[in-house]
Amino acid sequence: MNYFLVMLSDWRFSARDFKHRLLTRWPHATLHEAADPGSLDCFEFELPMAHSKLVGALRRDGSGIAFDGDLRDVAEFALWCRSFVPEAERLHFCDEGVSGQLDLTPHTSPADLFRLFDYTPPPPGWRNYSLISRPQWDLPPHEFAQHLCLRWPSAHVQLEPDTHRHRTVSFQVPMVHSSVTGALCRPVPSLDFTGDARDCAALALWCRSVLLAEQVSVSSEGRFLVLHSTTTVEDFLRALGAPPS
Known part of the structure; x- marks a missing residue:
């Protein structure tokens, strides 16, 4: 942006x-x-x-x-x-x-x-991640929210009806090592999220599986990774940050 x-x-x-x-x-x-x-x-x-x-x-x-x-x-x-x-x-x-x-x-x-921008800096040891699909994000906000709730039934997901807000969907997903929080954001849809690196890797790879885009990529603090169907959590951690020791 x-x-x-x-x-x-x-x-x-x-x-x-x-x-x-x-x-x-x-x-x-x-x-x-x-x-x-x-x-x-x-x-x-x-x-x-x-x-x-x-x-x-x-x-x-x-x-x-x-x-x-x-x-x-x-x-x-x-x-x-x-x-x-x-x-x-x-x-x-x-x-x-x-x-x-x-x-x-x-x-x-x-x-x-x-x-x-409803932004909260990540706690020490955590990173902020941004996931973008190209040529476009192919899931409408309400469908993305539905997919998220089906995958993680305990997730707290909120749709934002105000079209002038920076966020269209906000979420908090309880996972193994942390509670991953994030949002689907305008104007060019990107998924911005933060949490333990291992949980963020799992969320990113799940997104890759539900999006039909030609390319899905994640960036964090100047580093960049294109996700493929064969990308693993370990690949994510090597490229974008290892879990806290």
Whole structure:
């Protein structure tokens, strides 16, 4: 998902100043000047952060920044940008589907941004996972909820009737090592979930078995795995994180 910082007043980011601040804060950042002088962006950047590689671009006119990464890193980056924008100027944060948006102030916290997307950071030792099927998610929300309840009768599953909400289905599934919680999310349907890695592996492989998509993949903290009918829990753990010791 892409996120945006948009200036809603006359103040603008200076490309030169922004580069200097970026490299001071993240010395190992990678910057690329835009090859096309007519492009909307003047340069792109990659930041190695705690949970992902955050990738972004500064608009040529200084009116905003587009970026993507783990939401924890997204929140840190957005609030860092807010820290050097004059307090009286309006800096707006939103995602590409405009399902979460907020004017940032010097007092905005990461928790304020997490609430926009009903996001809860995982406990120590747990990871957040995102499962996507291509070319499209082929199960309507109500059918996915039914399949989930048939597989795990003790699961707590809630359909969200409000079409403007980020989530369409929320669930909590009691499993062997943890209770896996997650949601089917808009705008491009993805299944976001967290729990013990072994239980998350079992959930992901079950999803692979009920989806008819050409490709089903899972990502977590910058790592990526395409699921096949032969993929095992051990394959998942090797690629996306071993269980806590």
